[in-house]
Amino acid sequence: MFISEAYAQTAAPAGDPAGAIFMQILPLLLVFVVFYFLLIRPQQQARKRHMDMVAALKKNDVVVTSGGLIGKVKSVADDEVRVELAPNVEVRVVRGTIAEVRSKTDPAPANDSSAS
Numbered sequence: 001m002f003i004s005e006a007y008a009q010t011a012a013p014a015g016d017p018a019g020a021i022f023m024q025i026l027p028l029l030l031v032f033v034v035f036y037f038l039l040i041r042p043q044q045q046a047r048k049r050h051m052d053m054v055a056a057l058k059k060n061d062v063v064v065t066s067g068g069l070i071g072k073v074k075s076v077a078d079d080e081v082r083v084e085l086a087p088n089v090e091v092r093v094v095r096g097t098i099a100e101v102r103s104k105t106d107p108a109p110a111n112d113s114s115a116s
Contacts, residue, residue: 054095057081062102065093070102 012033022038057063061073063083081093
């Protein structure tokens, strides 16, 4: 009375089994491609730009740390940067925590007094 009769389903047609497997994997491949172009690749590019920016730090650049402190670079060592926050107030900051370079220092103009 509570149990209904179960009927066996007919077997799938014996077509191309490789095509059937490919059609089952295709949505997973499409999802991976979309994730790659919308998430993974932009993140890699942003990381590369940040690494290039940190590698190009030099004295007198105005920087913002990831903690929100704004200061001027006084010296650059291998893995740390000395940042002056106020007159006579310097902090040591790990290079990777520099979030932004606000203003880069321009190279000094060449002294071409003989050309005039």
